[in-house]
Amino acid sequence: MIEILAYGICSVLWLGIVFLWLIPVIRKQIVYEIYAACGSGIMFSLLVLGNSIFERGHILPLVYLGYAFCVLAAVFVIFSFLNLKHKGAPESGWEQTTKLIEGGVYQIVRHPLYLGGALLTMGMILLLQSIPLMIFGFIAIFCFWAACKKEDEFNLKKFGDSYEIYMKKVPMWNFVKAMKNRWFRLME
DSSP, rough: OOHHHHHHHHHHHHHHHIIIIHHHHHHHHHHHHHHHHHHHHHHHHHHHHHHHHHHOOHHHHHHHHHHHHHHHHHHHHHHHHHHHHHSOOOTTTTTSSSSOOSGGGTTOSOOOOHHHHHHHHHHHHHHHHOOOHHHHHHHHHHHHHHHHHHHHHHHHHHHHHHHHHHHHHHHOOOHHHHHHHHHHHHOO
């Protein structure tokens, strides 16, 4: 019974993603949004299936590491939404920003929202320790990575030289490098 419910939730989730997210962005030819939608759909499917059908993994250090990835993902996602809404001067909704955001979590990585999705997916992979879910998880992570690459191209057209300078200062996903660089700048 629980399997049927999980598959039903995933079906509704994907119908929503296809009709409410994918079809509109395909019509507008926003490539990074297509990758983001697919990555998000797979990630949310892993969450639903992982919490209903599959049991937690048995290698405890990986399970604990998985929880750490999930917490870190939540931090990136929450602060991404807050920065987009309050610092990006969005035209409509929260995502269509009119200003380049270089502060907050965006001074650590260029794409914290996609990084959060990738970290949550990695956390689910480590928590569940299932080969089929691992394969789908890596596909989701690839989709988030591809969304970042395509959004960089979009933002270069939208913001021009200022985004190119921003790209040189702030890594796409390497938050460890960014934190290390910030630490050394503070110590000078």
